[in-house]
Amino acid sequence: MKRMTSWLAIFFLALSLVGCANRATARIDPTADLKSMKTMHVVKIPDETAGISNLIADDLRHRGYTVTTGTDKPSTVDAIVTYVDKWMWDMTMYLFELTITIREPKSDFPLATGNSLHGSLTRKSPPEMVEEVMSNIFKEVK
Secondary structure (H helix, E strand, C coil), X not given: CHHHHHHHHHHHXXXXXXXXXXXXXXXXXXXXXXXXXXXEEEECCCCCCCCHHHHHHHHHHHCCCEEEEECCCXXXXXXXXXXXXXXXXXXXXXXXXXXXXXXXXXXXXXEEEEEEEECHHHCCCHHHHHHHXXXXXXXXXX
16 A cells, blocks of 8 residues: 555655646747748648737737738748747646747748647746747857
């Protein structure tokens, strides 16, 4: 019985630590020149209801870029921005992980990628997650 209690305690301790997870990273391709870009297009996920594409577009506009959004991928811009948002449930829905990728429009090559992951206990709002990812990406721009 003691052994069972020990295993249950370890299990619940491990389970409680899952909610504490957080990570914020960014990678920039050495050949990328984000400073020289003027126009970007944020590709909206069809049927998106959380407004992540608009948050990303607004962040880029504040950084001085001319930005459009939509479900298409125009080739007349300097970069295409895509994202993957992962939502979780813990009493309420929250944005668990956000990955934003800035791509070369013709080849779809990833020039820069940023990621933010926050578990239930360290959760951030969608605008805060977008700002964290974009700040990490542009912090790496030389």
